[in-house]
Amino acid sequence: MEVQAAPPVHQAPPSTQPPHLLPPIFQSDTTPQLITQGAEALLYRTTYLLPTLPCALKYRPSKPYRHPILDARLTKHRILSEARVLVKCRREGVPVPAVYAVDEREGWVMLEWVEGEVVRVRVNEWLRRRKELGVEEGVEEEVLKGLMGRIGRAIGRMHGVGIVHGDLTTSNLMLRPRSGDAVNGEGSRNAGDEVLDGEIVLIDFGLASQSSADEDRAVDLYVLERAFGSTHPRAEGLFSELLGAYGTSFQGANVVLKKLEEVRMRGRKRSMLG
Amino acid sequence: MIAIGLEGSANKLGVGIISHPSPGKPAQILSNLRHTFVSPPGEGFLPKDTARHHRSWVVQLVKQAMAEAKVTTKDVDCICYTKGPGMGAPLQSVAVAARMLALLWEKELIGVNHCVGHIEMGREITGADNPVVLYVSGGNTQVIAYAEQRYRIFGEALDIAVGNCLDRFARTLEISNDPAPGYNIEQLAKKGKVLLDLPYAVKGMDCSFAGILSSIDVLAAELKANPETKDPITGEVITTADLCFTLQETVYAMLVEITERAMAHVGSSQVLIVGGVGCNERLQEMMGLMAAGRGGSVFATDERFCIDNGIMIAHAGLLAYETGFRTPLEDSTCTQRFRTDEMFIKWRD
Numbered sequence: 001m002e003v004q005a006a007p008p009v010h011q012a013p014p015s016t017q018p019p020h021l022l023p024p025i026f027q028s029d030t031t032p033q034l035i036t037q038g039a040e041a042l043l044y045r046t047t048y049l050l051p052t053l054p055c056a057l058k059y060r061p062s063k064p065y066r067h068p069i070l071d072a073r074l075t076k077h078r079i080l081s082e083a084r085v086l087v088k089c090r091r092e093g094v095p096v097p098a099v100y101a102v103d104e105r106e107g108w109v110m111l112e113w114v115e116g117e118v119v120r121v122r123v124n125e126w127l128r129r130r131k132e133l134g135v136e137e138g139v140e141e142e143v144l145k146g147l148m149g150r151i152g153r154a155i156g157r158m159h160g161v162g163i164v165h166g167d168l169t170t171s172n173l174m175l176r177p178r179s180g181d182a183v184n185g186e187g188s189r190n191a192g193d194e195v196l197d198g199e200i201v202l203i204d205f206g207l208a209s210q211s212s213a214d215e216d217r218a219v220d221l222y223v224l225e226r227a228f229g230s231t232h233p234r235a236e237g238l239f240s241e242l243l244g245a246y247g248t249s250f251q252g253a254n255v256v257l258k259k260l261e262e263v264r265m266r267g268r269k270r271s272m273l274g
Numbered sequence: 275m276i277a278i279g280l281e282g283s284a285n286k287l288g289v290g291i292i293s294h295p296s297p298g299k300p301a302q303i304l305s306n307l308r309h310t311f312v313s314p315p316g317e318g319f320l321p322k323d324t325a326r327h328h329r330s331w332v333v334q335l336v337k338q339a340m341a342e343a344k345v346t347t348k349d350v351d352c353i354c355y356t357k358g359p360g361m362g363a364p365l366q367s368v369a370v371a372a373r374m375l376a377l378l379w380e381k382e383l384i385g386v387n388h389c390v391g392h393i394e395m396g397r398e399i400t401g402a403d404n405p406v407v408l409y410v411s412g413g414n415t416q417v418i419a420y421a422e423q424r425y426r427i428f429g430e431a432l433d434i435a436v437g438n439c440l441d442r443f444a445r446t447l448e449i450s451n452d453p454a455p456g457y458n459i460e461q462l463a464k465k466g467k468v469l470l471d472l473p474y475a476v477k478g479m480d481c482s483f484a485g486i487l488s489s490i491d492v493l494a495a496e497l498k499a500n501p502e503t504k505d506p507i508t509g510e511v512i513t514t515a516d517l518c519f520t521l522q523e524t525v526y527a528m529l530v531e532i533t534e535r536a537m538a539h540v541g542s543s544q545v546l547i548v549g550g551v552g553c554n555e556r557l558q559e560m561m562g563l564m565a566a567g568r569g570g571s572v573f574a575t576d577e578r579f580c581i582d583n584g585i586m587i588a589h590a591g592l593l594a595y596e597t598g599f600r601t602p603l604e605d606s607t608c609t610q611r612f613r614t615d616e617m618f619i620k621w622r623d
Contacts, residue, residue: 037568039535064567065530065560067523069469167478171539207478219432223478227539230419230426266432 022059023106032057040078040206045113048100054113055100060206061107078206079104085163085208086111092161095154095176095201114201116177119151120170122195123232129192137234143193147175148241154200155220155242156249159256164216166207168224170231174201214252218259221246225264275351276304277595278339278375279588282328282368283360283388284412285311285319289335290585291343291350294592301398301592304343306578306585307335316448318441325363332371339584347379354591357385357601358612359413365608373606384591385601388582389414389614392548393425394593395586400573402546408533408561409614411549411582412437412456415529416614417479417536420622424615428536429479436525437551439483443521446491447514454581459518460554466519468505468512474524479535481528490521526557530564543570553580593621 022044026032032044041060048055060079062071079102089096097112126144151173158165165172175198209216221243229236243260247253281288291304311327313319340346355372358365376383393407407418407425415431434442437456444455449462472489475482494517497503503512533545545565547558558574565572579586597620 037538039531039538063527063564065563066527067469070474070523070527074474167535169478169539207476219477219480223480227428227479230421230428231539233422233424233426263432 022057023103023108026057026059026108038204046110048110056097056111056113057108058111059108075107076104079107079109081209082205083109085205085210088210089158089161089163089202089205094158094161094163095199096205097201097203114174114176114203116175116198116201118171118203119147119173119175119200120231122175122198123147123170123235125195126192127232127234129195133192138237141238143196144235144238145241147196148238149245150200152242152245152247153249154202155224156246156253158202159217159220159253160250162210162212163205164209164211164213164220165202165205166209166220166223167204168220169227170224172202172204174203175199176201214256214259215263217256218263221256221260222263225260275592275596276345276349277352277354277384277588277592278336278350279354279386279391279584279586279591280332280336280368280372280375281356281388281391281582281584281587282332282364283356283358284364284582285313285324285327286582287311287328287331287335287368288582288584288587289332289339290583290588291339291345292585292588292592294596301589303585304345305339306583307339307342308581308583309335310453312452315450316445317451318445321361321363324361325367328364328367329371332368336371336375347381350379350381352382352384352591352595353379354384354386354587354595355606356388356391356587356608358609359388360608360610362608362610365610369606369608373603376603376606382595383601383603383606384595384599385606385608386587386591386594387612387614387617388587389416389418389612390425390617390619391586391590393418393546393614394590395579395583396546396548396573396575398589399575399579400546402544402573404542405544405546405573406533406537406540406542407546407548408529408552409549410436410529410547410551410557412441412551414549415481415483417532418614419536419540419542420619421540423619423622425617425619426615427613428539429481429532432477432480432482433484434487436483436529437549439487439525440521440551442487443490443494443518446494447517454550456551456554459522460556462515463518463522463556465515466513466517468508468510468516468519469523470505470512470516470520472520472524474528476528476531479532479539481532483525486521486525490517493517493520522554522556526554526560529557530560533561534564534568537568537570543568545570545572547572547574548580550581553577597621 032046035043041058044057046057060075083102086099100110102109276293279290288308290306293302309331311324353376409416415435417429418425440456449458473485561572
C-alpha cells in the first residue's frame, strides 16, 4: 500500500511577535505598555497630559496583507468613524470611554482608560466556579440573568441614539467596578456571584456606524447572539434574558427583535452547497 | 480499519479510500479519485445535470478506487457518504450509490457532514492541532473554532458564499469553468494592477458578498461599454484582469480580517484554510502575512484535499465509525441544510 505524503503547501514558521513600531510621538522614555493585540488594533496603556491620568492608546498598524490603497482607506475610515461614534455616544449618555485625542492618518486614537475586565472573562470565571461548586445548569442563575439584562439595556441605549456597534461580542463589553457601595438587588446571591458585578461599558467601536435601520440593529444582536453561543455554550439559553431587556429599552426595540428573526433565518440558510 | 468515502454535494464526484492503521498513527490514503462536471462558459451547473453526471460515473469511480487502493470488499469496514449540506439531487444520487454498496457488500453506512469532512481532512494532512478554520467554497463561507465537542461557527457569509461570488463573476465575464471558474479568475487577477473601489462588507465576524458581486458586475458592464476607460489615479487602461484583481483583493481582505478577528477572540494563533477557495494562492499568501503578524502560522492543503473529495468523507466517517457512530439504512437520507455545529464530535477532547 502506497502512502501519499502531502505536506502543508504553505506554512510559515512560527515567529516571535513582530515589532509594531508606534508613531514617533509615542516613542519616548516612557514607552506605552502593550495590553492586547486585537484583530485590528494594538491596545496600549499610557497616560494622557498628566502622569496620573491613565489612558488607552489604540493604534491600527497597516495590514501587510491588504492592498495599500484599500488599507489606507479602511484605516482612515475606521479611526474617524470610531471617534465620531464614541463622541456621539458619550454626549447621549451611552456608557463608552471618552475620546482624548485622534490622528486618523497615523492611525491612532487615545481613549479614557476603563477599569475592570471584559464580560467574556467574567462569565467564564463565573461558569467555572459554579462547575467547581457542582451547581447544576439552570438553577440560581439570577445573577447571570441580571448581567444579561444590563447588557441588553446598554445595547438598547446605544441603538436608541442611532449607533450600531458592528462587532458585538462578550470581549467588547467591559464590566467596570461601580464606584462606592452601589447596591444591585439582583435576587439571592451566592459566593462568587460578585464576579458579575459592575457597570457595562461598551468598547471597541472600530466597526461601528451611525444607523437607525432595524436591519443593522438586528444584525448587531445576531452577531452577539452567535458570538455568545459559540463562546459560552453553557449559558446560551440565557440570551433571551438579554433580548427581553433590550425589547423594553427604547422605542422601536420590538421591531428590531422581529427583524432579528428574519436575520436568523437568513443566517441559517447559509448551509446550502458544498 | 479501512473506509470508502463517496462525495457528491456539488459538481464534483469524489471517491476515496482511507486506512487508519492504529490509534496515534497517521491515516493512509489508499486512493483519492475525482470527476468534475464542468458546465459551459457563462453557465452554472444545474442540479439535474450534475446528478446525472454523478450517476453515470459513480460505479466506474468506485471500481477504479478499489483497484488503485488494492483492497477487496472484505477489507472495507464501512461506507461513508455525504449526508449534507449540498445540492439535493446530486446528494441523493450519491446516497443511493452508498446504500447500494452497503447492501451489496453488507457493510455499515456512515452519513457525514461535508464541512466536518473538510475540517478533519485538513487537520489530518497539515497536523494543525486546534486551529481556527476558514472554510471557503462555492457554497460555504464560515469561520469555525472547536469547543466542547462541536465545531462552532463564529462567523459566516450573511448572503452568498465567497466562491459563489467568484463563480458568478466568472459567468458575467463568460470565462471558462474548466478546471474551475475561481481558478481562472485567479490566473486573470495575476495580470491585474489597478485596484478599483468596491464595497467592503464586514460585520463583526460575518461578511456579505452579494453587494460586492452587484458592484463588480456593474463595473464589468461599464468596461464592456467603454473599453478605453482609464484609472483616474494611475492613468492606465482598466482591463478585465484589473476587475478580477480588485475582486480578489477585496473579498480576500475581508476573509482574512474575519479570520483574524476570530483568532483574537478565541486566542488562537493557528489558522487552517479548507474548501475549494482555499486553493487560491493569493488567499493563502494574505493569510500567511496575517498569521505571521500574530506570531502564528497558516495551514493549507493543495487541490487534492481543498476541493471536494471522497477521502475527506472517508476520513471523517471512519473517525465517527471508530467511536461507534452508525447510520441505519432507514436513516441514510441526505439533506441540503446541515449546519457544521449540528454534528457531535465524539472523537476530540
